[in-house]
Amino acid sequence: MHIKFKALVMSAFFLVGHTQANTPRIYQQRFEEGIAVMGSNPNLAAQIFGDLYQETKAVRIQLEWARSLYLAGRLSEAKVQFIDILNKPESIPITVRDKVEWYVGEIQKQQSFRFTVSLFQDSNPGYITSTRTVSILGQTLSYQPAQPAKTETALNVGVQAEREIGTGSGYFAQLGANTLTYQTSAYNKQTYDASVTKRWQDYNYKDVKLGFETMYYGGYTYYNYPYVSTRFVFNSTNQDYYGFNLKGGTIDYPTYSYLSGVQALTSAFYNHNITRNISAYLEAGIDRTTATQQAYSSYGMYATLGTQLAHDATNVQATIKASALQRNYWESDPLWGQVRQDAGRLYFFSVTKRDLYILGLRPSIDVTYQSNNSSIPFFTYGKAIGGISFSNVY
Numbered sequence: 588m589h590i591k592f593k594a595l596v597m598s599a600f601f602l603v604g605h606t607q608a609n610t611p612r613i614y615q616q617r618f619e620e621g622i623a624v625m626g627s628n629p630n631l632a633a634q635i636f637g638d639l640y641q642e643t644k645a646v647r648i649q650l651e652w653a654r655s656l657y658l659a660g661r662l663s664e665a666k667v668q669f670i671d672i673l674n675k676p677e678s679i680p681i682t683v684r685d686k687v688e689w690y691v692g693e694i695q696k697q698q699s700f701r702f703t704v705s706l707f708q709d710s711n712p713g714y715i716t717s718t719r720t721v722s723i724l725g726q727t728l729s730y731q732p733a734q735p736a737k738t739e740t741a742l743n744v745g746v747q748a749e750r751e752i753g754t755g756s757g758y759f760a761q762l763g764a765n766t767l768t769y770q771t772s773a774y775n776k777q778t779y780d781a782s783v784t785k786r787w788q789d790y791n792y793k794d795v796k797l798g799f800e801t802m803y804y805g806g807y808t809y810y811n812y813p814y815v816s817t818r819f820v821f822n823s824t825n826q827d828y829y830g831f832n833l834k835g836g837t838i839d840y841p842t843y844s845y846l847s848g849v850q851a852l853t854s855a856f857y858n859h860n861i862t863r864n865i866s867a868y869l870e871a872g873i874d875r876t877t878a879t880q881q882a883y884s885s886y887g888m889y890a891t892l893g894t895q896l897a898h899d900a901t902n903v904q905a906t907i908k909a910s911a912l913q914r915n916y917w918e919s920d921p922l923w924g925q926v927r928q929d930a931g932r933l934y935f936f937s938v939t940k941r942d943l944y945i946l947g948l949r950p951s952i953d954v955t956y957q958s959n960n961s962s963i964p965f966f967t968y969g970k971a972i973g974g975i976s977f978s979n980v981y
Contacts, residue, residue, distance in 0.1 A: 914929040
């Protein structure tokens, strides 16, 4: 979001029609003063950028004004400016729009709650293998799943809310819930997350989180996961951003105690702004799970390559991502008599009209294809998911 400013203030200078030769230099100086105090005194930064915006009407300055209002806790005022930016007729870069929508989403979570609703079809909700012949300890057996793979319609609802613990403290209490309801109740999933987060937000973003996540699958508790995590995001002057995530904790499977253990994962990402309407995204991560039974301990890795494309005339925006995943287990599986190794692929495509909002909800068409090729054929599967989602932007 932080792009080179001098060209913008020069154009703003000519637009307002000032005759003083040093006006662009003064604009630049005031802009830098606002950036310098944004972290320590966001109210002062908001005053500087607000005055500067009234003089220049430059969207670049309005962005920093809105961001300063957000950091000062003046959420309603910040939301007005962010939404005004989204609704302006002139196009803004993809990366900037994403960040503006992120801020609006954060405000939504703090003032009330943010939610998403999706209706889709899943070709294989039970991750059932298409293989009908398997080998167990060298003996070939025929296998027929209890429930054959068949397409089902599902409804996904996600809700997030957070509140700051003491004005200006930077500590936030957060709650999240996600429900997945299929035609067959055995596939239903509910995930809940409660956490306390400490954030540091100025030019960049940092947080540390203590949380507890639990998941129910088919009406039973699938896992409980107390964890600690941290996230760092760094903004570059050319609108690129990059960062990393760390997360670790003890995971407990009440029904499958042999899977319980310690899990740690880390990932790094980079988003490159190629042009105003084209961006590229790269992410890679690794994880390690030490289970109670060594045969189910594993380490995994993944890499994701993605892009976003937009068209100004129609305001249509597409997101494309492709991921390669690998998981290797430590010891021979006691049932199958061999060490399990999985190689997966994940492809995602989404298209939306970024100026279309229905009661603050923006629809998108999403399609996902996921596959897993395992050294133990029983765990090999493929599935496709497609449907429509509505995101609560504002």
